[in-house]
Amino acid sequence: MSLFAVHVSLLFGLLLIAATTGALGVRRRRTSDAVYALSAVAAALGASFAVIHALAGGLPAELTLPGGLPGVGIRLRLDSLSVVFLVVVNGTAALVSLYAVGYGRHEYPGRVLALYPLFLIGMNVVIVADDAFTFLMGWEFMSLASWGMVAVRHEDPEARRAAFLYLVMACGGAFALLFAFGVLAGHAGDFGFAAIRARSLTGWMPELALVLILIGTGSKAGLVPLHVWLPLAHPAAPSHVSALMSGAMTKVAIYGTIRLVFDLMPDPQWYWALPFLFAGISTALIGLLQALVERDLKRLLAFSTIENIGIIYVALGLAVAFTAAHLAAPAAVALTAALFHIANHAVMKSLMFCGAGAVLHAAHSRDLEKLGGLFNRMPVTGALMLIGAAAISALPPLNGFASEWLVFQAILASPALPVEGLRFLVPAVGAVLALVAALAAACFVRAYGIAFLGRPRSPEAAAAHEVDRISLAAMAAMAALCIAGGVLAPLVVEALRPVTELLVQGGLPAQAAAGPAPLSLTPFEGGRSTYNGFVLVVFLVVSSFLASWGIHRIATRATRRAPAWDCGFPDASPATQYSASSFGQPIRRVFVPIALDVRVTVTMPPPGDVAPARFELTMVDPVWTRLYAPVALAVEWASGRLNVLQFLTIRRYLTLMFAALITLLVVVVLWR
C-alpha cells in the first residue's frame, strides 16, 4: 500500500469513527471529548503525512478509489499545492479540535459532534480530489456539514435566517462550480483533472469558466458581493466551528480558485487579473469598513475574514497578471504572498475566534459594549488575543506583516507589467490596500481595547473567569505559530517554493543564500529589499528593555497604580469610558458611508417631556439592498405567478408535460 493510501485511509477512517461516535454518543461530555480528540489526532496525522510525503519526494501521488462516476472512480492526487493546503487546513483543524476538547462541552455539544468530523472529511476530500465529481462531492459535503453546524441553534430565528442564507449561497456557488466544470471539461466530458488540464479552451470559453469559478469559489470564500452569508453564519455557529469555517473553509474555497485557475485552466490572459483585483480590493475595503463599526465580536471577526480574503485575492490577481506577462519571478512573489497569507490568516483567525469563544464563555456576551476589562480577569487569553490582534493588524514581527509585506513587494514589481492599464491599476490597488492595512490596525485596537482593557461594562464581564487549560494550550500554540510565522518567514517561503514552481514556473530566490543576514526574507534576486523578522524581534526586545531601564533610571523607580479610563472622574460609571461605538464613530463618519448605508436619527423629546432623547443608528449593507433584495423580490414575484401551476387539473399537468416533451422534440429536429 502506498504512503498516500495509508494517509487517506487513516485520515478518513479516524474521522469517520469520530463522526459515528458523535452520532451515537450518549454520555455527552465524554463523547464530546472523544470526538474532538479523535478529530485532532486525525487532522494532525493528515497534516504530518502530507509533510512526510513532500519530504520523501513522493509527489505527485495518485490513488483511485472505487465509487464515484462510472469509469472515473474517486480519483485522488497529492501534489505540492495539495500538500500546502492539507497542512494549513489540517493544522488549523488539529489546533481548533484541541481547543474544542476543552471548549466544545460548553456550546451545544451534542448536535455538532457528528457533523464536525464530516466537515473535516469534506475539506480534505476537496483538497486531494483529482476529478470534478470528487471535488464537488467534497465541496458539498463541506457545505452541508457546516450548514448543519450553522443551523445548530435553530430555535433562534436569527440563526435560522443565517443558515438559510448560507444554504442558498452554498447552493448557488456549487451550481456555478458545476457549470464551470462543465465548461472546462467540454462535451467530450472526461471529468478527471488530468484531462481538463490537457484540454485547451477556445473562444470565450476560458472567460466564461473564469467567471463561473470566481462566483463558485468566491461565494464560499466570501468575495464581495457574495459575502453576505459570512457575517451571519459565523456568529451563529459555535466558536470552534466558526474558527474552522473562517480559518480553514474559506481557505479551501481559495484552494478551489487556485487549483482551477492556475492549474486546470490554460494560459492566463492579462485581463483575467481584473476581476481578481477589483473583487479583491473591494472585498478588502468593504469587509474592513464593516468590521470597523461592528459591535458583535464574532461578526467583527467575520468581517475581518472578508477583508483578508480580499487581500489574498488581490495577491492572486497579481500572480495572474505576472504569469500572463511571463514574468515568473514577480508571479512567484505574488503567489507566495497569497499562500503565505492564507496560512497566516488560518492561524490568526482561528486564534481570534477561539479567543472570542473564550470571551463568550467567560463573559456570556459577544457584544463589545458589554465587555471591557477582561484582561484583568483572563490574563492569559488576553495576552494571546493581543498577539493574535497584532498579527492580524499586520504588525511586525508577526506573521501577518510578513505576508502583507510580500503582497506589497509584488505590487511594487508592477512597473514590469507590459499592459499600460495594469501599470496604472495595480499601484492604485496598492494604495487602497495600504489604507486597508492601516484601518485594520484601528479595527483591532478598537476590538481588543474595548473588550480587554478599561473597566467592565457589565456584571458578567466583571465576573469573567479564565477558560480551561486545554483551550488555553491550543490558543497558545496558535499564538506561537503567529510569532514563528513572522520570525521564520524565510523558511515558510522556502516551503512554498514547490507550489510556485508547479503553478507559475518560478520561485523566490533561495532564501538562505540571497539575504544579507540569516533568516531574512528576500523576495527578489539581488536583494532589492529584504525583511528580517528576527532582527526586528531582537531590536524590539533590546530597545524596550533599554527604554524601560532608561525611564526607571531617569524618572522615579516607584510603580504607581492609578485607575485607568476614568476620564478624570474616579468611581464614575463604566459607561463614561470609550465605548465600541464612540471609538468607531470618527471612522464611521469618514469612511464607512462607502461600505454601508448609514442612517442616523436623533429623536429629541419636545420641551417639557421627560422622555430621554434617543439616538438611533442603522447601518445596512448596500450590497444587500441593491443586489440581493431586488433578486429576492423578483424571485418572490415569479414564484407568486408560478404558484398557479400548483393547482392545475390532472389533465393540465399532463398537457404541460406533453407540451414540454413536444417542444424538446421540435428543438431536437430543428437543431440538427
Next chain:
Amino acid sequence: MSDFAFDLAHLLAGLMVVASMVLLYQDRLNAVINVFAAQAMLLGAAVGWQAEMQGAGHLWITAVIAFVFKGVVIPAALHAMVRKLGIHREVEAVVGVGPTLIAGLALTALAVLVVMPATENANPLSREDLAFALAVVLLGLLMMITRRNAITQIIGFMSLENGLILAAAGAKGMPLVVEVSVAFSILIAFTVFGVFVFRIRERFDTVDIGALERFRGEQQDDA
C-alpha cells in the same frame, strides 16, 4: 433479411399507428376498447414477427403476453367495467375530432423527423419501428390529454405503453425480466385504475375527471 420481412414488420408497426389514430376519434367507449384490443393484438403480431426474425425465443413470451392480456383479458375487463357502470355512450373529448386528428398527424410526422435522423447508423428495421413506436407513444399521450373520461384515459395510457413495448421489441436485447415485469406492472396499473374508477364513480356518480377537480375545490375546468 428479405424485403418481405421488412415490409411485414413495417406494416404491423404502421398499423399500430393507424390504430392509435383511430383511437383518437372514437366517440363510444365500446368502440374505443375494441380498437385498443385490435392494437394490442397487432402489437402481439409485431412482436411475434420480430421474435421470428431476430430468432429471439423470449420475445415470443412478450408477444403472447401482449396478445392474451392486452388484446383479450384487459379489453374484456374494460367492457365489463363499462357495462357495470353503464357509461357505454359517454365519450367526451375536450378538443374536437378535427383538431385532434390534425395534431395526431403532426405528432406522427414529428416522431418520424426526430427518430429517422437520430438513428442513421442503426439497424434499418429497428429504425422504422422506433419511429412508429414514438408516434404511438405520442398519440397515446395526446389521447390522455384530449379526453375527460377516466376509462379513455386508461386506454390512452395503455396504448402509450404498447408503443413502448414495440420500441423495446425492435431494439434487440431487452432482457426477458424487464419485459415480464413491465407487463405485470401494467396489469397492476390496470387494476389500480379499475379500483379508482369505481371509487370515483361511487363518490361522484360519474367518471368524468372534471368532478375530481371540482371536489379539490379548484377553478372550474374548461369545457
